[in-house]
Every structure is written in C-alpha cells, then in structure tokens.
Amino acid sequence: MKNSVFGAVLAGPVLLAPYAAMAETEIQFWHAFTGRLGDLVAEQVDTFNNSQDAYKVVASHKGNYSETLNAGIAAFRAGEQPQILMVFEVGTATMMAAKGAVKPVYELMADAGADFDPDAYIGAVKGYYTTEDGQMLSLPFNSSTPVLWVNRDALAAAGVDPDADLSTWQKVGEVLEQLKAGGEDCPLTTAWQSWIHLENLSAYHNVPFASKDNGFGGLDTELTFNGPLQVQHIQTMGDWAKDGKFIYAGRRNEGGANFRAGDCALFTESSAGYAGIKAEAQFDFAVRPLPYWEGVEGAPQNTIIGGASLWVMQGHEAEEYKGVAAFLNFLSSAEIQAKWHQDTGYLPITVAAGELTRAEGFYDANPGTDVAVIQMTANQPTANSKGLRLGSFDQIRGIIDEELEAVWAGDKTAQEALDSAVGRGNQLLRRFEQANR
Amino acid sequence: MEKRVTFQGWLLPLCLITPQVVISAVFFFYPAAQAVWQSLYLPDPFGLSSRFVGMGNFEYLLSDPYYRTAIGTTAVFSGLVTLVSMVPALFLAVLADRLIKGAGTYRTLLIWPYAVAPAVAGVLWLFMFNTRIGVVAWYLGQLGYDWNHVLNGAEAMGLVVVASSWGRISYNFLFFFAALQAVPRSVIEAAAIDGARFWRRFFTIVLPLLSPTTFFLLVVNVVYAFFETFGVIHTITSGGPQQATTILVYKVYADGFVGQDLGSSSAQSVILLIIVGLLTVLQFKVIEKRVHY
Numbered sequence: 001m002k003n004s005v006f007g008a009v010l011a012g013p014v015l016l017a018p019y020a021a022m023a024e025t026e027i028q029f030w031h032a033f034t035g036r037l038g039d040l041v042a043e044q045v046d047t048f049n050n051s052q053d054a055y056k057v058v059a060s061h062k063g064n065y066s067e068t069l070n071a072g073i074a075a076f077r078a079g080e081q082p083q084i085l086m087v088f089e090v091g092t093a094t095m096m097a098a099k100g101a102v103k104p105v106y107e108l109m110a111d112a113g114a115d116f117d118p119d120a121y122i123g124a125v126k127g128y129y130t131t132e133d134g135q136m137l138s139l140p141f142n143s144s145t146p147v148l149w150v151n152r153d154a155l156a157a158a159g160v161d162p163d164a165d166l167s168t169w170q171k172v173g174e175v176l177e178q179l180k181a182g183g184e185d186c187p188l189t190t191a192w193q194s195w196i197h198l199e200n201l202s203a204y205h206n207v208p209f210a211s212k213d214n215g216f217g218g219l220d221t222e223l224t225f226n227g228p229l230q231v232q233h234i235q236t237m238g239d240w241a242k243d244g245k246f247i248y249a250g251r252r253n254e255g256g257a258n259f260r261a262g263d264c265a266l267f268t269e270s271s272a273g274y275a276g277i278k279a280e281a282q283f284d285f286a287v288r289p290l291p292y293w294e295g296v297e298g299a300p301q302n303t304i305i306g307g308a309s310l311w312v313m314q315g316h317e318a319e320e321y322k323g324v325a326a327f328l329n330f331l332s333s334a335e336i337q338a339k340w341h342q343d344t345g346y347l348p349i350t351v352a353a354g355e356l357t358r359a360e361g362f363y364d365a366n367p368g369t370d371v372a373v374i375q376m377t378a379n380q381p382t383a384n385s386k387g388l389r390l391g392s393f394d395q396i397r398g399i400i401d402e403e404l405e406a407v408w409a410g411d412k413t414a415q416e417a418l419d420s421a422v423g424r425g426n427q428l429l430r431r432f433e434q435a436n437r
Numbered sequence: 438m439e440k441r442v443t444f445q446g447w448l449l450p451l452c453l454i455t456p457q458v459v460i461s462a463v464f465f466f467y468p469a470a471q472a473v474w475q476s477l478y479l480p481d482p483f484g485l486s487s488r489f490v491g492m493g494n495f496e497y498l499l500s501d502p503y504y505r506t507a508i509g510t511t512a513v514f515s516g517l518v519t520l521v522s523m524v525p526a527l528f529l530a531v532l533a534d535r536l537i538k539g540a541g542t543y544r545t546l547l548i549w550p551y552a553v554a555p556a557v558a559g560v561l562w563l564f565m566f567n568t569r570i571g572v573v574a575w576y577l578g579q580l581g582y583d584w585n586h587v588l589n590g591a592e593a594m595g596l597v598v599v600a601s602s603w604g605r606i607s608y609n610f611l612f613f614f615a616a617l618q619a620v621p622r623s624v625i626e627a628a629a630i631d632g633a634r635f636w637r638r639f640f641t642i643v644l645p646l647l648s649p650t651t652f653f654l655l656v657v658n659v660v661y662a663f664f665e666t667f668g669v670i671h672t673i674t675s676g677g678p679q680q681a682t683t684i685l686v687y688k689v690y691a692d693g694f695v696g697q698d699l700g701s702s703s704a705q706s707v708i709l710l711i712i713v714g715l716l717t718v719l720q721f722k723v724i725e726k727r728v729h730y
Contacts, residue, residue: 070694077484094482094697101483249568250587251677258569395696398676405678409588424503431497431698434488435479 024056027323028082031059032068032308036275037142040343048330055323065308066394069094072313076101081313083324086141088308089128090393093215095311096137097391097436103312103321104137105328111318112325120332120350124302124376128387129309132216138309139328140349142340144272145303145372146196146290148172153283154265158182162286168294169236172266176245179265186264187245191253194400195306196268196290197237198225203385204290205229206298215389219433223396223425226418229296235414238407248408251401270306271372274345287368289375301385303375307346347373391432396425469710475703482697494704503680504688504705508712511684514598515662522602522658523651526609531639533610534617544614551607556668562600563673586674590681593674597682600673601666609654616650617643648728656720663713685709 033041038061045059062071065088072085087095095102109116118126118136129138152162155175159182165171172188179187190196202209208224215221240246247264249255259267260280267273268290277285292300310331312324330336337353340346342362348354354373357363363370379385390396403417403424412420444450476494480487498504533543553561565573566586574584586592620643628638644651667686670676676683676691683691686709693702 066695070697073482073697098481098483098485100485248588251675254587261569263569392696392698395691395698398691398695402677402679405588409678411679427501428696428698431479431701435481435698435700437488 024053025317025319025323027055027057027084027320027327029057029059029084029086029310029327030062030068030072030082031086032061032063032065032088034061037344040340044331044336044340047336048327051330052326055326057323057327065091072311076313076315079315081315083313083316083320084327085311085313086308087138087311089143089306089387090390090397092129092138092309092387093389093391093393093432096389097219097432101314102137103314104135105139105312106135106137108312108321108328109325112322114322114325114329116325116329120352122347122349122351122354122377124381124385125305125347125349127381128305132213138311139331140305140309141307141331142272142344142346143305143307143349144270144346145305145376146192146200146268147271147372147375148288148290149259149267149269149273149277150286150288151259151262151265151267151281151283152286154184154262155179158184158265162284166266166288166291169233169291170294172291173236173240176240176266180243180245184265185244186247186258188240188266188268189247189249189255189258189264190267191255191269191273192306193248193251193404194397197233197404198230198400199388200290200303201230201233203302203304203387204292204300205296206301206382206384208384209388210390213383214387215391216383216386219391219429219436221390221429223390223422223429226415226422229293231414231418233293233414234404234407234418238410238414241408242410246408248405270345271347272307272345274369275343287371289371300375300378302377302379302381304385304387305347305376342369345369345372347376390429391436392428395428396421399424399428472703472706472710475699476707479700482699490700494700495708498701498704498708503683506680507683507685507688510680510682511663511686514594514666514682514684515659517594517598518601518605518662518666519655519658521598522605523609523654526606527613527647527651529606530610530613530617531643533614547610548607550604551611553604554668555601555604555665556672558604559597559600559669559672562596562603562669566596586678588678590678593678593681597666597669597673601662601669605658605661609658612650612654613647616647620646645729652720652724652728655724656717659716659720660713663709685712 029045031041041059045057049056060082062068065086068085069087069091072081072087075081081101106116106118118130118134121136121140125140125143126136128143129140130136148166150162150166155162155164158179160175160178164175166175176187199209202225207227207229208214210221210223210225212218212221237246241248247255247258249258253269253273255264255267256269256273256276258264259269260277262281262283271287274287289300290303310328312321332350334350334352334356337348337350338356338360341348341353341357348357358370400421403412403421406412407414407417477489477491478487479490479493529547533540533547536543550558563571565571566584568574568585568587571584577584584592586596624642625638628642633641663684664686666684667690670682670684670687671690674682676687685705689702689705689709692698692705696702
C-alpha cells in the first residue's frame with residue numbers, strides 16, 4: 001500500500017516525460033564512477049545517445065562498487081531494477097548465482113538478434129565473466145591488471161640503477177636491499193594486497209587459489225591459497241615489512257598517495273593507476289611487468305583482471321533489451337574501446353581495440369602503457385589463471401586483509417595467517433553454497 | 438493528595454497518541470520484527486529464494502570465535518567512549534559553571550563539535566593522524582614516536598575512541614552544565630561556611646546531586662557507542678587492523694552489505710538488540726538504586 005502510493009507520486013513525472021519524445025526508449029545504467037572516470041562514462045553515453053534516436057541511455061552514479069551492487073540488489077527486491085548494472089569482479093559469483101535476476105549477455109544478444117562475436121573479446125578478460133562452456137554472462141567494462149610502478153628518481157637517489165632488472169621477486173629483493181642501504185624510507189608499497197599478492201600471484205605462477213578451477217567448476221569450491229608458493233611469497237613480504245623494506249599503507253589504494261607524492265620507490269598497483277600517476281607524479285616513472293618467482297614451473301603464466309563488468313537485469317521489455325544490446329555493442333566497438341584504454345589505462349576489452357591503439361602509435365608515444373596488455377595476453381589462460389569465481393568474495397578479501405595485516409605487524413607467520421584465512425573463508429563459501437543451493 | 442489532570446472521553450487522547458504510536462510501529466517495531474523474522478532464514482541476496490534455518494544463524498555466530506572477539510571489542514570500545522566522552526564533559530562543565538565573564542562564548546564554542554556528523558568527525562581525525570600527512574602524526578614523529586594506526590591495533594582503537602567521543606563531549610557538556618546550574622547555591626554556600634573546600638564540596642554535594650543526569654548520560658552514551666559510531670569506524674579503520682576495531686554494529690554492516698549475508702546480519706541485529714536491552718535493564722536495576730532524585 002505504502003509502496004504503491006509513493007510509486008504513483010514518483011512515477012507521475014516519469015510517465016509524463018516520454019510524451020515529449022515518444023519514440024525514445026529509456027535505458028537505465030547504474031555505475032560506480034566519479035571524477036574523471038565518471039566524465040568519461042558520461043561522454044560515452046552522450047556519444048551513444050547522439051548517434052541514434054531510438055534509445056536513450058540514462059547513466060546514474062550509485063556510489064562505490066559495493067554500494068552500486070547493493071543499490072542494484074535493493075532495487076531488484078523492490079522491482080525497480082535498472083536495465084544495466086555495473087558490478088565489480090568480486091561480485092561475479094553473486095550475480096551468476098542469481099539466475100532469476102540477471103539476463104546473460106549471450107542470451108540478450110541472441111534475443112535481440114544483434115551481431116555478437118564472443119571471440120572478438122580478449123580471452124583473459126572475457127574468461128572471468130564466461131561460463132565453463134564458453135557463454136558470456138556479462139560484458140567486461142573496465143578491466144585492469146597489476147603491474148610494478150617504478151620511481152626512477154628514487155632509485156637513482158639511493159644509488160641504484162634506474163634500469164635495474166626487476167623482472168623477478170629475487171631481483172626485487174636485491175634492489176630493496178640496496179634501496180634500504182641507500183637511505184630510502186619506503187622501498188616498496190602496494191595497493192589491493194589480496195588482489196595483487198595472493199590472487200594474481202597464484203594465477204601468475206599457475207597455482208590454484210581455490211579448488212574446482214578457482215570456483216568456476218561449482219559452488220562446492222574450497223580455498224587453497226595456503227600452498228607453499230603463496231606462503232613463501234607472503235613470508236618474504238612479511239620479512240621485508242619487518243626490515244622496513246615493505247611499507248604497508250592500507251587495505252585499498254592508500255599506497256598510491258605515497259607513491260604519487262614521490263615517497264616510495266616501488267609500488268605494485270593496477271595498470272589503471274596510470275591516469276593518476278601521470279597527472280600527479282613530479283618524477284620520472286616507469287611501468288614494469290609484475291615480478292614473478294624465478295624457478296617456479298610455468299611462471300610467468302598470465303595475470304588476472306580486476307575491475308567491473310556490466311550485468312543486464314531481468315524484468316524488462318523486449319524493446320528495452322534491444323536498446324541494451326545496441327548500447328553494449330557500441331561500448332565494445334574498437335574506437336570507443338581504444339579511446340577508453342588510452343584515456344584510463346584500463347585494458348582494451350577487444351583484440352581490435354588493442355590493435356587500433358598500436359596502429360595509432362599510442363604505445364610508442366607512451367612507453368609502458370602496453371605492459372599490462374602483454375602481461376595479460378602472453379599466454380593462453382589456464383584453469384588457474386582464468387579468474388576467480390567465489391561467493392562472498394568481497395568479504396573473503398576482508399578476511400585476507402585482516403590476516404595479512406597480522407603478518408605485516410609480525411603477529412603471525414605467513415603459514416598461520418594463510419591457514420586461518422583459508423579456514424575462515426571456507427566457512428563463508430559454505431554459507432554461500434547453502435544460501436544459493 | 439496527588440493532583441491528576443484527566444481527559445474526558447477517549448477520542449482526544451487517542452488522537453494525541455496515535456501519531457507517535459504509528460511512527461514507532463512503522464519505523465521501529467515493523468523493521469525490528471522483520472529482523473527477527475529474517476534471522477531465522479538463510480536468503481540469497483536478491484530475495485529469490487530463502488531457506489528456513491531456525492536457530493542456525495545464531496549457532497553459526499556464537500560458534501564463531503571472531504564474533505565472540507567482536508563482543509569483547511565492543512565492550513572495550515563502548516566503555517572507553519562512555520568514559521572519554523563523560524569525564525572531560527563534566528570537567529569542562531564545572532569550569533564553565535565557575536566562569537563569571539564570557540560564559541556564553543565558552544558554552545557556544547564547547548557545543549559546536551556536536552554539530553559535526555560522526556562520519557565527518559572520522560575523516561577530520563583521520564586527516565590529523567594520517568601516517569603520511571597527518572599533523573599530529575608528524576609531531577609525534579618529531580618526538581620520536583612512530584604513529585601507525587594502520588598496523589597497530591591499540592593505536593587504531595585509541596583513534597576511533599577519541600573520534601567517537603569528541604562530538605559527544607559537547608552533548609554531555611550541555612546536560613552537565615544545565616544540571617550544575619540547578620544545584621542550589623544555598624547548600625554549597627552552607628558547606629563553604631563550614632569550611633569545605635572546592636573539591637570536597639564537589640565530591641560530597643555536587644556529584645551526588647548530579648547523579649540523575651550522570652545516570653541518564655551513562656545510558657544514552659552506551660547506546661550511542663553501540664549503534665551510532667558506525668560512521669567513525671567505517672571512515673577511519675573499516676574495522677582493522679586485523680579485527681582490532683570491529684565492533685558488533687560494524688559487523689552487522691559488513692556481513693549484511695558487503696557479504697550480502699542478510700540472515701547472519703539480521704541475527705546479529707537481534708543479538709545486539711538483546712545485549713543493549715539487557716544492559717539498559719541492568720543499569721536501571723543496579724545503578725539507579727544509587728541515584729538520588
């Protein structure tokens with residue numbers, strides 16, 4: 001009763017509005033971008049709206065990634081869901097499990113009779129959002145992968161060759177030693193510790209993060225990131241933290257402020273940090289591939305993505321879905337993707353966009369911007385490096401953050417911390433399995 | 438002896454009381470009942486399906502050592518917040534009460550922080566204590582103290598306690614100040630003539646006369662520390678480092694809105710409700726006996 005009254009009041013103006021432009025079908029698009037990224041999304045939407053007059057996409061900012069997902073879920077429960085919802089990669093399993101709430105992209109494209117070639121998308125990007133039998137569920141939107149950012153001036157100031165080999169963690173360890181000896185206060189810092197130093201570490205060395213092909217094979221998956229490789233890496237980082245070679249700044253990308261201000265020499269962060277670092281850094285910087293442990297068989301494999309994809313929600317008209325299909329195809333076009341890739345440092349989602357960017361000479365003019373693309377696409381993804389599909393993953397990351405903090409503070413050994421994180425995470429996976437059976 | 442004003446008939450009193458009852462029912466009883474209902478289920482996030490689990494959510498919670506730790510953390514946190522927000526408030530109120538000139542200005546300045554929302558207060562304090570650019574952190578560094586609330590749990594707890602208490606001091610100040618004004622001068626003057634010095638007068642006369650106010654503030658501040666400090670925790674520590682500042686209400690949010698585990702989140706709300714209810718009953722039973730009205 002209350003809902004219907006409020007609904008009528010709110011819907012009044014909305015219902016009247018279309019008379020002005022009867023022909024246009026409105027499509028709601030909820031996203032999580034502000035600032036420069038928000039402007040760039042608005043620009044894409046404007047370009048689409050101006051390119052045709054059958055559909056009008058209305059983009060709305062709904063807060064950060066978690067808030068946007070929550071807004072979408074709450075709206076679905078109230079029957080007010082948008083046609084398109086942006087969901088970050090860790091929410092993938094949640095969306096996948098909600099079969100009655102989402103309309104898979106492959107199905108949308110088939111229903112709308114739109115041109116759709118899943119092979120046009122870069123394998124390592126689309127793999128994250130594709131079922132085991134190769135059907136794409138959501139459209140990759142912004143995808144990045146972790147790389148190593150280098151403050152060349154800081155290296156030189158500490159008496160280290162700015163072109164020193166940093167391809168392996170062994171070599172990085174040597175350089176950290178020299179940096180420390182050279183008086184550097186913050187030799188290494190990181191953003192998104194779980195994503196870079198456990199999730200990507202595992203994929204990059206072709207070891208599983210979770211059983212059942214990292215969760216792609218079913219909800220009865222269990223975490224396995226307490227293996228010898230991960231323990232060795234986290235223990236090494238913990239030792240570096242104790243020696244003041246690795247400075248922990250926070251759970252998200254707090255370390256970015258330190259690096260951009262020139263306070264830190266090395267920084268592991270997403271390739272999408274490019275826009276910010278380029279805008280703010282008052283020093284000579286370089287992008288290097290993420291280091292790997294030399295001697296581990298199969299390394300370096302490929303890194304996995306972070307970022308978000310666009311999910312289409314159930315419960316709308318066929319005509320609206322046609323518009324959604326047209327908009328998603330527009331976003332995937334080579335020109336739009338190439339511009340997005342060059343503006344933001346996010347990966348191009350299609351092979352064609354990458355080739356177009358190279359042909360335009362962008363990589364030559366901006367050295368290092370192709371490091372992430374090469375790192376992602378160097379090898380065909382394996383079951384361990386296709387991505388992760390774990391329920392309650394946002395919360396599991398929170399648990400990993402807590403346990404890693406115990407290692408950085410010297411309260412736990414890497415083995416203890418990772419064992420504990422695996423045990424606690426598995427409990428959440430079991431609850432998720434129960435809730436979605 | 439007692440004088441009573443009574444209404445003629447039922448209509449007017451019913452009309453007067455209805456709005457409050459309706460508001461309480463819609464905004465308090467209905468959601469609370471829903472939380473109790475939901476706590477018996479394990480739903481998926483989208484509300485597409487829901488499994489009845491009975492007491493399963495509660496068993497899961499109470500067998501989780503991290504949940505039990507959060508109960509302890511909450512006790513420490515709310516105890517500290519109550520203490521840190523009440524003692525300085527009383528001290529300031531006593532000082533302001535003795536002012537002869539400019540009392541109005543001091544009062545206004547002391548009340549200001551109450552106008553700052555908890556989340557904003559959190560950001561302000563975080564900014565001062567930021568390990569890289571914070572002014573206070575920098576001065577501490579100059580004194581040879583390496584401030585790092587990002588990794589040090591005790592420092593993180595200290596920071597969220599101070600940030601939560603700061604605005605609250607103003608609120609408590611207001612009540613203490615009003616209560617102090619109501620203490621009869623004649624009693625104090627009589628004691629002064631008998632030779633009691635200021636602190637003696639304070640502890641034997643003023644403090645007992647303030648006890649109704651102190652008791653009221655104790656209850657209100659505990660409830661505040663339990664429920665309304667979410668914004669501060671969220672902006673400053675997000676419950677970290679490790680779980681050093683994960684209080685119960687933050688866990689309700691984290692499990693419900695980050696983990697989308699609405700069953701567990703509802704069960705936690707119910708437990709929280711019971712704890713605060715028991716605490717309030719306890720306060721009324723035990724402490725109120727010592728209050729002199």
